[in-house]
Amino acid sequence: MRSKSLFSFIIGLLLFLLYISIFTVQQTERVIILRFGKVVRDSNNKPIIYGPGLHIKIPLIEKIKILDARIQTLDVQADRYLTRENKDLMVDSYLKWKIIDFNRYYVATGGGNAYQAETLLKRKFSDRLRSEFGCLNVKDIITDSRGRLTVDVRDALNKGSSSDIVVINNMNNNIDYPNIYSNKDIRNKIDIFNSNSIAALGIEVVDVRIKRIELPSEVSEAIYQRMRAEREAVARQHRSQGQEEAVKIRAAADKNVTETLAKAKRTALKLHGEGDAIASKLFADAFNQDPDFYAFIRSLRAYKKSFNKNGEDVMVLSQDTDFFRYMKAPTK
Incomplete structure (x- = not known):
């Protein structure tokens, strides 16, 4: 049992x-x-x-x-970067990365610490992005260079600079083989590469993206104020030009009106004079044909205009005057 x-x-x-x-x-x-x-x-x-x-x-x-073998995202907090023109820009960005050498990653991050890996990666990325921004002006960054900029940053992170080449496997000594260099065959197999690259961490940057580029708040406000002042100056200039054109148009219109009225008055006086001449000629012709009849008609018109319809007209004239000759009884 x-x-x-x-x-x-x-x-x-x-x-x-x-x-x-x-x-x-x-x-x-x-x-x-x-x-x-x-x-x-x-x-x-x-x-x-x-x-x-x-x-x-x-x-x-x-x-x-x-260790996580997936592509991971590192969101970099918006930071201030200086351009070639010594102008500040607020840049918000992120990058995609993955582990390509788990051994180096484990050693470089102190036992596969993802937080430490992101801290190192963020520092390298910030330094590289700051270096790239320092070589470009604002126009190149904002317009057509953003795609090239991110590619350059990614390649620079993965490859590093060509001036600093070291044996990265030195850091493995701290873990479990301090006498690694005593073996010639093993020493020849040690990888040599750039310590400034992300490969020193056993990491590869897959993609770099810039989410937003904007000016700092204090700079933006100053620029907006300057833009507003410039637009107001342009508006004042346009208004003054419009007023000048309006004065010119009104002066031209007044000139045309004066000239037109003068021409019309001249034509009217000319026609009136011609009419008076024709009327005078007609009267003269009629007077020449029968002077007595013409004198009679003119006297009747004078009587009509001289005597009021109300009968209140008073005229002090001599009865022998020629004006009343047609009002006297006819004599043989």
Whole structure:
């Protein structure tokens, strides 16, 4: 009975050990095994990276460190950048990155610390973006250079500058092989690349994007005030030009009116004079044909105009005057 219980205990213990020995790596993950705090390496002294699938580790001795293999987004807070013209711009941006070398990433970030990785990446990205902005003026940044700018920043982050090349695997000494350079074969296999690049962190920048570019608030307000003053000056200039044109148009219109009225008056006087001449000629012709009849008609018209219809007219004239000759009784 006791042996049966011991057997069951042993079986259970074995199953438990098997359970804690097996680990699963998802498609979006990669795993590094730590044995007594040191990275497990292969025969070439390179860390063993476990891909997706089911794997086994030594229980209680080895621990796993899960690293995210997906493309991640780093949102960079809006910051002030100086252009080539010494003008400040507020730039809001973000970048996409992923881990390409899990060994370097684990070493550079102090054990795969994502926060530390983003901090280092953000600092490098900010420095590179500041350097690129310092080589461009505001017009190039705002108009057609944004696409080229982001590509240049991405390439510069991934490749770094050509003046600083170091052996990045030095940092691996701090983890688990301090005597790595004693082996000539291993030393020849050490990768040499630019320490200014993101590759030094085991990271690749996939994409860089600028979400917004604007002027600082105090600069924007000053520019808006200047633009408003310029527009007001232009408006005043247009109004003064309009008033000048209006005065010219009114003066031209008044001149045309005066000339037209003068021409019309001249024509009217001319026609009136011609009419008077014709009328005088007609009267003269009629008078020449029968002077007595003409004198009689003129006297009747004079009587009509001289005597009021109300009968209140008073005329003091001599009765022998020629004016009343047609009012006297006819004589033989």
